[in-house]
Amino acid sequence: MGPLRMEVTLLCCVVVVLGALPFSSDAQLDPSFYRNTCPSVHSIVREVIRNVSKSDPRMLASLIRLHFHDCFVQGCDASILLNNTDTIVSEQEALPNINSIRGLDVVNQIKTAVENACPGVVSCADILTLAAEISSVLAQGPDWKVPLGRKDSLTANRTLANQNLPAPFFNLTLLKAAFAVQGLNTTDLVALSGAHTFGRAQCSTFVNRLYNFSNTGNPDPTLNTTYLQTLRAVCPNGGGGTNLTNFDPTTPDKFDKNYYSNLQVHKGLLQSDQELFSTIGADTIDIVNRFSSNQTLFFESFKAAMIKMGNIGVLTGSQGEIRKQCNFVNGNSAGLATLATKESSEDGLVSSI
Known part of the structure; x- marks a missing residue:
């Protein structure tokens, strides 16, 4: 399949689900949802993740x-956590997830600790959301009040x-389309991409x-040549x-604005990263520049986009x-086909975020 046909096919796949997604309602979500039923939930989640x-x-x-x-798959409903059963086809074996997602065992640790304190009260969907915010804080990133009160899905997709x-090979057009399906705009796209910091x-x-960008036999021309040699040493051809x-080659375990500074010097790791800055005439360039020069602005935009x-x-x-x-x-543990418990050693194998 040629590059153009592949791009059109991918774009169609993204757009075909537009309108099928149950878009967000601020519904009954509230940061104080568990104030009376499980007041220690935040500290329990934090302690497990910190350890x-x-x-x-x-x-x-x-x-x-x-x-x-x-x-990004039928909403924030913990569907990604469901294993294969006689009636459920797990999302964990989808191409963007297989040998890629990590943290499933950690979520189970959190769920066990929360159940011991507050049985039958806190959803797995809320645990995922709290875990994301707490992870940001523990990496010296922004904190925010997480709206809570989600229920867990009965299905996966x-x-x-x-x-x-x-x-990771999406161009800017495809990235914008994928985010638009979720009701997320261009600023949300650039801010959430900052998680690659x-x-x-x-x-x-x-x-x-x-080695062979777009079947040219040459490297991606938007890639910093010094960075190219560094990456080739890690990733030999074949x-x-x-x-x-x-x-982030500068501060790899810290949540900061360096992701955007890296894009400015053409050191975005994935094509989907560098597209935000190197797409000629793109409206994302100004957003990258503003986030690079103002970490507070980035943090505020990231918080808003995560909520x-x-x-x-x-x-x-x-x-x-x-x-x-x-x-x-x-009630569906009978016939459970448990997936491999070995956690993958990869972060974001297929997804660009």
């Missing part, structure tokens, strides 16, 4: 990414996971930029593609349920 991040600092980025991968999650990615997500490198994303397609009230275990719906 895990001591030995695996990359987990902070992985948990933010896990929240993103959940919300692997087809939507394959269609809705943006890929920490974490790591596999060589397979960007190796085409190093290698297995599983080696890891930092998204907006966290409201996509939420289930509230009598919708959905509070799962007892995050990996399967209540």
